[in-house]
Amino acid sequence: MANRSLTVPESVSKVxxxxxxxxxxxxxxxPDKLGGMNFQWTSDELKYVPSQYQNYPNIGGWYGTQTGNYEQFLATEPEIIFDSVDESGEVSDVEDRQKKFGSIPDVAVYDDTNITxxxxxxxxxxKVVGEESKAKELNEFNEKNINKVESVAKNIPDNERKKVYxxxxxxxxxxxxxxxxxxxxIDLCGGKNVADIGNSNSSSSVQVSIEQVIKWNPDIIITTDSEFYNGVYNNSKWSNIKAVKNHQVYLPLPHHTNGLTDL
Structure with a gap:
């Protein structure tokens, strides 16, 4: 997907x-052809992972501030390694890793985290791993549900859209x-993200102050941090924010019965 030319095996068993x-x-x-993960699954995530896939080795990777380990990758004995390339099309990092991976093709994929x-x-x-029918099934599922969400979200009047932090x-x-x-x-589902700050093209979060959050005064707060969730209702700094006063703080974890999964 980065306009490089590579020769890959016609069929593969480990990637x-x-x-x-x-x-x-x-x-x-x-999943049966995957030789390792870049991260460690949490206990909550593992509740939804079949037992035969729970013990993938954590081999790290080259993303964010992480530093990959070539020996760990090569130790999995993959026939293909997939790498990421962003919309700029810059491939120098991919080419550098290809030299380190030697004869194992390092196939660049557009690292598109936009669900739409x-x-x-x-x-x-x-197509590369020989699972075209599964990919088609996944895309049909994705399109069906995105269309469903967008059809609902577009009918929410602007003055009824919730402000979300x-x-x-x-x-x-x-x-x-x-x-x-x-x-x-948040945007896809019809909410209004109150964080009118820069850095929208980055995967890194932005630091803000409690004064900024108070000024934004969101209707809903969504958090991925259980420590914050467990303490926010007893924290005086947050007590006057509408979402906290109305008990509209949500922790989207599988075990949390009143969380985002129920909205």
Whole structure:
């Protein structure tokens, strides 16, 4: 997907990826062919992972501030390694890793974490690993549900759209703005992301102050941090924010019965 020319095996039994989003696509397409993860699954995530897939080795990768280990990747004995390339099309890092991986083809995939446009990456990965029918099934599922969400969201009057703050870290003072990688679902579902700050094209969160959050006064707070969630209702700094006063703070974890999964 980066306009490089590579020769890949016609059929493969073991593949790995340097990037979590692409590894996730591989897991969805061909879990039996996946040779390792870039991260450690949490106990909550493992509740939804079949037992035969719970013990993938954590081989790290090259993303964010992480530093991959070539020996760990090569130790999995993959026939193909998938790498990421962004919309700029810059391939120097991919070419550098290809030299280190030697004869194992390092196949670049558009690292598209936008749920509305990632179908081409799913289709491409499915074709390379010989799982085209599964990729087609995944894309049809994705399109069906995106269309369903968008059909509902577009009918929400502007004055009824909820103001949402996405709280990250234990103090809740890291967030992601509208159109960012981690904040995109707020927009897709018809919410208004209150974080009118820059950095929308980054996958890194932005630090904000409690004064900013008070000024934004969100109707709803969504958090991925259980420590923040467990303490926010007893924290005087947050007590006057509408979402806290109305008990509209949600922790989207599988075990949390009143969380985002129930909205």
């Amino acid at each position: 790995v990826s340097t990037s979590p989003p692409i590894t996730t696509i591989l897991y969805m397409n061909a 446009t990632m179908n081409s990456s799913i289709e491409f990965v499915g 996405y709280a990250e870290s234990s103090d809740g003072l890291s967030t992601d703005p509208s159109d960012s990688v981690h904040g995109q679902l």
